[in-house]
Amino acid sequence: MKTYISILRGINVSGQNKIIMADLKLLYEDLGFLDVITYIQSGNVVFKTNLKTTTTKLAKLIEDKIKGNYGFEVPVIIRTQNELQNIIEINPFKNDEIDGLYVTFLSNQPNANQLEKLENVNFLPDKFELIDKEVYLSVVSYGNTKLSNNFFESKLKVTATTRNLKTIIKLIELSTI
Numbered sequence: 354m355k356t357y358i359s360i361l362r363g364i365n366v367s368g369q370n371k372i373i374m375a376d377l378k379l380l381y382e383d384l385g386f387l388d389v390i391t392y393i394q395s396g397n398v399v400f401k402t403n404l405k406t407t408t409t410k411l412a413k414l415i416e417d418k419i420k421g422n423y424g425f426e427v428p429v430i431i432r433t434q435n436e437l438q439n440i441i442e443i444n445p446f447k448n449d450e451i452d453g454l455y456v457t458f459l460s461n462q463p464n465a466n467q468l469e470k471l472e473n474v475n476f477l478p479d480k481f482e483l484i485d486k487e488v489y490l491s492v493v494s495y496g497n498t499k500l501s502n503n504f505f506e507s508k509l510k511v512t513a514t515t516r517n518l519k520t521i522i523k524l525i526e527l528s529t530i
Contacts, residue, residue: 361396460512
């Protein structure tokens with residue numbers, strides 16, 4: 354049985370796309386997932402499954418179930434426990450103040466043409482580095498940075514959702530229970 358962490362984009366933000374976490378837990382259990390744990394209202398779910406499939410197909414399965422149950426689309430990005438642990442280990446800003454550290458998860462690795470659009474981006478003192486399917490951020494204030502989900506989605510043409518480093522650490526802890 355493999356442990357996964359799903360990160361939902363854009364639920365429970367300003368009263369939009371409202372999903373109660375207890376209901377989200379039941380939705381995952383209805384899909385046959387086991388040991389389902391939700392964490393905070395922004396749509397973080399740790400779960401286990403025996404399904405032999407890709408994370409992309411798992412995400413689609415969850416997205417379809419949410420659309421069927423709630424009538425709106427919610428992008429879902431999935432990582433394994435090992436992938437989250439690796440994110441912590443390779444974070445290029447790990448020596449910066451933890452309160453300013455975030456990771457933007459991308460649905461796919463951007464292609465070379467899209468990556469070129471980030472070459473001359475400079476929003477200092479906020480800084481970023483893209484490694485594989487994650488954008489590592491060190492920002493003064495995420496609420497005020499230009500390095501938002503929308504910025505990366507428009508430049509890279511992929512779905513993106515961001516979590517602070519403390520949330521990622523907690524998700525790793527929950528995935529080991």
